[in-house]
Amino acid sequence: MTNQSHKQPLIQIKDLYKVFGKKPSKVMPMVKEGLSKDDILAKTGHTVGLKAINLDIHQGEIFVIMGLSGSGKSTLIRHFNRLIDPTEGQILVEGIDVMKLNSKELEQFRRHKMAMVFQRFGLMPHRSVLDNVAYGLSVQKVDKASRNAKATQWLETVGLAGYEKQFPTQLSGGQQQRVGLARALCTDAEILLMDEAFSALDPLIRSEMQDQLIELQKDLHKTIIFITHDLDEALRIGDRIAILKDGNLIQVGEPVDILLNPADDYVEAFVKDVNRPRALTVETVMKPPAYRLTADTIGEALKQMKRIPANYAYYVTDEGFQGVVCQKALEHAVKTDEDAPMEDFKVEEMTPISQDALLESIIPATMESNLPLPVIDADGDLQGELSRTHLADVLSDFYNDDTNDDGTDDDTNTEK
Template identity: 80%
Template sequence: MTNQQNKPVIQVRDLYKVFGKHPAKVMPMVKEGLAKDEVFAKTNHNVGLRSINLDIERGEIFVIMGLSGSGKSTLIRHFNRLIEPTEGKILVEDVDVMKLSPKELETFRRYKMSMVFQSFGLLPHHTVIDNVAYGLSIQGVDKATRNAKAHQWLETVGLKGYDDQYPAQLSGGQQQRVGLARALCTDAEILLMDEAFSALDPLIRSEMQDQLIELQKDLNKTIIFITHDLDEALRIGDRIAILKDGNLVQVGKPVDILLNPADDYVEAFVKDVNRPRALTVETVMRPPAHRLTADTIGEALKEMKRIPSNYAYYINEDGFQGVVCQEALEEAAKDDLKAPMDEFDTEGVEPVLPGASLESIIPETLEADFPIPVVDADGDLQGELSRTHLAGVLSDFYETEETQQSEKQ
């Protein structure tokens, strides 16, 4: 049971897709490494995907992104076999999707995966409640049960009271909320979202991103999200896969993509990203270097003398208490070695939360005499962020900004 839980929920192995009348005949040319344009010029066949290998973990938001024609929508449609591969294997919880019979595939689509489309995909002559309950009606769930569940999901996505409205009476953002509620209503474990928010205006799009992030905290579903927008990918993705011309260029956490682009293509993608706004403290903090946990000033001084620095973070059962300097501790020890550390006046360095953006903590970090402590909501010390480390992470970004400003002048 534990092994199954630790396994990737989706495994993609050596997946190829060639569009055209005779894809099998073109495959040797594709495997030789001919560029997409060359293959098309010689054969009139289009390479959609080339040798894709991916593991998607249970409960993560996995973002697949790239420019138009990169293969991202082609890839997501392989997961529920809306598109058949030319070669390759897709395992969903160890089930080979390519081997499913038509009836098994129908059951798989009804119960295992739900999909949210860019175009909303709502039934125009059905009410909102019937649209949301549609997947359950296909499953054969009785009307009272499916309507109760649909009503619950409408309330969750902020559309309580809209049950009897029709799609045409709703704004674009409201229609997309209906689409999201419909996908969630079937209780499918895996949610496929193909450019789901790209048709929305920026403000509504941002609200929908926030809502998805909040919902995911409770739902813990496996979400595969397609987008061409790197800002969106960085904001919602636990991990990001970047495609170019059907090739998988890089897979990694947002911080890896931003700070360690795999090639010039990815570097061009990330160069205009506002790095201080996109990165959080958690993504770049380091483990706290030195801690003091002694009960008395004398014991704390002994601990301090064993570490190579002249400062440390004082921790007690209530969590982080402040920064302690060796000089101040030595002065206090002259008066009373047995005095409790709880009465010692620590340096008042304000800690920050792991989820804070780097942009929001830059002033505090630059002004502080010590690395900024990072604590969680319970006050427990999680890491530290130094001025030097922050400067190293952001230097490339600010150099680019300065260069752009100079070029404008």
């Protein structure tokens, strides 16, 4: 995802409060004084759903809202399209205050701007798969031929070509969820709201649906607000993640921020069991490339080397990373001919690692190498380095949690 900070956010949530009960406005002073959710419930019979939520969501990002049940995440998503009205606060979509829309404008907004994908699929059992997908367009009064053509196209996109005439009951759970996704996409809504959309699915199907969503998003660039209670799912699909607890917003950040810098004990408890080697890429933990040699001659290279505190450096030319050079070898070569071109010097070959690789895949190579491994991008340009010490630091918490008191491992995952 590109950096969108200079653009106005697509959605802005400002000081949002939701109190459930008969007289929420009377309870608001207690909420703002900081009384706990339990105290307010005991004293007034009112439930605090959301408290002082401030969020910016940018165009084209998958924004995940996560928390345990009762954290307020489903309450929050239902505010976006005003299925629930807030007790206080503003919801702005493209600068328009959704609270100020009249019933006709709100209807248009829901039909054209936002589409929702539910946990339990929400399909109409008496309508065919094609009619279910085309439903949003029929509500928009699109003619039958056009809406069926579009619905057929979306069914193909989600891998259900040939299922048009089937009925929902004839499909598996995963297929039904694909129909739900196709129906939401078919309306051309810019914003997709997905409330626990994959949590009713078997783990394997769920994983496939996550992959499909990530793939679709590469072409669609929709703004997707995705609710889940599952941190692995959040880390896998989210560009950014917001974590809620008891109606409070605890932390917002990119997956790597949440994983490596949890804001408090609550978030830390969430991330403790995450398989870090599978969740983090090299790019998220690499260090800047410390020392480069760019000289044309051996003599110049040695001068560059002496200016740096280490006794090794990466040799880089216009063609990108070439290998690693040790100071001793340069000192030896200079005695023969200090004006010899560097391209004649035998650099030590070292296989670079990709910045997109998962840590899991590079653990053996990093641990076997005495020197930090060079990290390159898709063009072969040097972007950073990863040493075994640094990798061990990043992974130590993860592996230490798997270790018993006697120092033995619970499982066989002991590659260090």
